[in-house]
Amino acid sequence: MSLLKEWLGDNQQRLMTHLANRTFKKNPNLIDRAATGLLKKMIGEVPDDPELDHPE
Amino acid sequence: MAKQSANKQTYSVCTICDIGCQLRAETKDGKLSRMIAHDNPALARNVCYKGTAAAHIHNHADRLTKPLKRVGERGADQWEEISYEQAIEEIAERLGKVVDKYGPESLAVSTSGWNTQTTHSMDRRFMNALGSPNYISGVSLCAGNTAAVNKLTYGWFPFADISNSKCVVLFGHNPRKHSWTPIYNMINAARANGAKVIVLDPRVSDQAEVADMHLRLRSGTDAAMCLGWLNVIINEALYDKDFVAQYTLGFDELRERVNEYPLERVAEITGVDAELIAESARLYAGAESACIPWTPITDMQISSTSAIRLHSILRALTGNLDIPGGELLGGFNPDYIPESKLGNHEMLSQEQKNKQLGSDTHPAYTYRAQEMLSEHTKRVYGYEYADIVMGCYMANPSATFRAMATEKPYPVKAFFVLGNNALMSYPNQHQILKGMMNQDLIVAHEIFMTPTAMLADYVLPGDVFSERNHLSDSWSWRLGLTLSQKAVEPPEGASSTYEFWHDLAHKMGFGELFPWGTIEEVLDYRLTPSGKSFAEFSAETYMHVPPPEYRKYRKTGFATPSGKVELKSSLLEALGFDPLPYHREGPAVSDDYPYYVFTGVREDAFFQTGQRQVKVLRDRMPSPKLFMHPEDAAKQNIVDHDWVKLQTPTGEVTAKVLVKESMKQGHIRVPHGWWYPEMRGQAKLAGSFISSDAVLCPDDPEFLDYEQGIPHFKGFPGRIVKLAEPPAGMSEQVLAG
Incomplete structure (x- = not known):
């Protein structure tokens, strides 16, 4: 693997971690909210799953 | 709304x-x-x-809420309620007497860090202050032992970067929607990004059904399969030559060993076609990045040490260590004092460490082997001890229960179990019972009355995760810190494991080692490097992950004696073992016992031996079921839902049968951990000797992995006997479900 490819790959992961950490904030600012919006777009909606319910 | x-x-x-x-x-x-x-x-x-x-x-009605003291015969399940203070007072006094008479090593402690979330290593801190090396845990059969064996090769236990990987290899592991869910989601994410998935499993498991390649190897032959892969990877020069040249030791010796396993031999051992073995090895080695995530299957075989080392060696030879999509050597979280430090392992004298049960014969995860890495761990990771997943400085469970039963090599007369149904969680349940019946003092710290707790002198109610604050670092396996907040108060008589060890230590005269009055104070202390308090952390975020650093070994070397990846292990050699990996055949099937039995299998509705009393879960899995191939079932005249006994020379399990095409012919799968809380008061120890897989697998020395002393749970001989009638005493739900 070329050094450039290695550098790009490593930094992409670091950037993703920075982005993720912003989405974990409890009192998000504007940038944190934008990060969460971006993550949502990347990951997609999580549909409701009836298998998780426990009707008695 | x-x-x-x-x-x-x-x-x-x-x-x-x-x-x-x-x-x-x-x-x-x-x-x-x-x-x-x-x-x-x-x-x-x-x-x-x-x-x-x-x-x-x-909120279960059967949750323990008051400390209990035994009033009948041991195991009679007769109790009086006492105060927590009285319990601690009496436990301290009785433990003191045992220690005075037999020495501190006569205390053994068994915990499940999973069930109790954490002990902050206060169990080890207490034991090290007292002078006992005899800590055992279910992690000796599941992840903890893997951590210790990984360290022998490259000094750490990596976590697979599955989501970013281009090839995921699952050795018998079957993450699915309701078991190992995050791993299942990571595999799906990787697949969506174009990753190939290779499954090596005798069964057509959920993962095998959707895999790119499926190799149906015979149960218990993981090491042979890996040697076959290495044969292809080395002889076809598919390995990372630069990495091997710069960062490994023992390549030529490994090549010689691997050449003892030509594909024809591996095919014969594993039952998998040689060309399929070669093709899958090429797919793995040729991927841009690849990972072999930890698997509980390889942990439990007679060649477990070799098989785990072979996974490590494959990771290294293919250049997948510490790269995105490979296997991350994370190290300790820099913001958090690890359990490895809190355990105070340096406090235990060498004389006491030498007494750790099993370390003379099976040292791989004991102090004896792991302390040989101390200076190298300190050099690379900053701490002398790296107790990853709580599994790196343990006594051997089989040796411990044997000592409890026979008092050889010395008596073990006090046994504490925390969040751990020990009776059913290790091999040779009959010996465990014998050992427990020979104790002067047994203390259980639990949330429900389990068969193990029924054998105790004192049962203390534990708290649960919704009742305590915690910051999880995944037992130093992953780098992130995740918040778990106290949502409600615990029952008045309940304590956390921290309170238990803290209070007992104060009563026994070494309270100065437990200066933190509350869990929050422990968390504040652990967060000292971050400059934040627990309150500040939890106000700010529910998770923080340090940005990853890759290929750190380029600067630090590996935390091994040579500083390199030891393909040929200098530690195993120094300890008198074969320093190169090998395949060892498990016990053979015979006319009397014609099936390969594999046990220790987790089911979606339960975690290990837990939750059988929880209606909403039990409704989903009302009874224990063995799985058999249709042709095997036909031979035995067995159909779905027939009751059978599965017998081995060691014990027998009664269960129903499900006939499944997905099973490999000649194999029988046994679920783990079955007992019947509803039979409490009617059957011995709530039916814990009816369907428990822990009675089946032998743990005599000839059936144990040499280096760790792990039993061969994956492929030992057994036979099926069809029952004319269902067993007596079963509930309507069990009979119907």
């Missing part, structure tokens, strides 16, 4: 199983009302139906 808005919401790390999914807890009127998925999009899929059943578990 108005009703929901009245609820209070907090963040939790679920410990219904060992994965630690992040969920949200909703509480109302001081009670946990429900658990729901996380609101962060990256975490929202990590939830299973066990996790959402937490309110049913935490």
Whole structure:
């Protein structure tokens, strides 16, 4: 693997971690909210799953 | 909607199983009302139906709420309620007497860090202050031992970067929607990004059904399969030559060993076609990045040490160590003091460490082997001890229970079990019972009355994750810190494991080693390097992950004696073992015992031996079921839902049969951990000797892995006997379900 490819790959992961950490904030600012919006777009909606319910 | 808005919401790390999914807890009127998925999009899929059943578990009518003292014969399940203070006072006094008479090594402690979430290593701190090396845990059969054996090769236990990987290899591991859910989601994410998935499993498992390649190897032959892969990878020069030249030791010797395993031989051992072995090895080695995530299957075989080392060697030879999509050597979280430090292992004298049970014969995860890495661990990771997944400085369970039963090589006369149904969690349940019946003092710290707790002198009610604050570092396996908030108060008579060890230490005269009055003070102390308090951390975030650093070994070397990846292990050689990996055949099937039996299998509804009393989970799996191939079943005249006995020379299990095409012919799968809480008071120890897989597998020395002393749970001989009638005493639900 070329050094450039290695550098790009490593930094992409670091950037993703920075982005993720912003989405974990409890009192998000504007940038944190934008990060969460971006993550949502990347990951997609999580549909409701009836298998998780426990009707008695 | 108005009703929901009245609820209070907090963040939790679920410990219904060992994965630690992040969920949200909703509480109302001081009670946990429900658990729901996380609101962060990256975490929202990590939830299973066990996790959402937490309110049913935490609020269960049978939860222990008052300390109990035995009043009848041991195991008679007769109790009087006492105060927590009286219990601690009496336990301290009786433990003191045992220690005075037999020495501190006569205390053995068995815990499950999974069930109790954490002890902050205070169990080890207490034991090291007292002078006992005899700590055992279920992690000796599941992840902890893997951590210790990985360290022999490259000094750390990596976590697979599955989501970013281009090739995921599953050795018998079957993450699915409701078991190992985050791993299942990571595999799906990798697949969506174009990753290939290779499954090596005798069964057509859920993962095998959708895999790119499936190799149906004979149970218990993982090491041989890996040697076959290495044969292809080395002889076809598919390995990372630069990495091997710069960072490994023993390549030529490894090549010689691997050449003893030509594909024809490997095919014969594993039962897999040689060309398929070669093709899968090429797919793995040729991937841009690849990972072999930890698997509980390789942990439990007679060649377990070799097989785990072979996974490590494959990772290294293919250049997949510490790269995105490979296997991350994370190290300790720099913001958090690890359990490895809190355990105070340096406090235990060498004389006492030398007494650690099993370390003379099977040292791999004991002090004897692991302390040979101390200076190298310190050099690379900053601490002398790296107790990853709590598994690196343990006594051997079989040796410990033998000492409890026989008093050889010395008596073990006090046994503490915390969040751990020990009777059913290790091999040779009959010997464990014998050992427990020979104790002067047994203390159980539990949330339900288990068969193990029924054998105790004192049973102390434990708290649960919704009742305590915690910051999880995944037992130093992963780098992130995740918040778990106290949502409700525990029952008045309940204590955390920290309170238990703290209070006992103060009573026994070494309270100065436990200066923190509360769990929050422990967390504040652990966060010291971050400059934040627990309150500040939890006000700010529910998770923080340090940005990853890759290929750190380029600067630091590896935490091994040579500083390199030791393909030929200098530690194993120094300890008198074969320094190169090998395949060893498990016990053979015979006319009397014609089937390969594999046990220790987890089912979606339960975690290990737990939750059988929780209706919403038990309704999903009412009874224990063995799986058989249709042709095997036909030979035995067995159809679905017939009751059978599965017999081995060691013991027998009664269960129903499900006939499944997905099973490999000649193999029988046995679920783990079955007992019948509803039979409490009617059957011995609540039916814990009827269907428990822990009675089946032998643990005599000839059946143990040499280096670790791990039993061969994956492929030992057994036979099936069809029963004319269902066993007596079973509930309607068991008979019908």
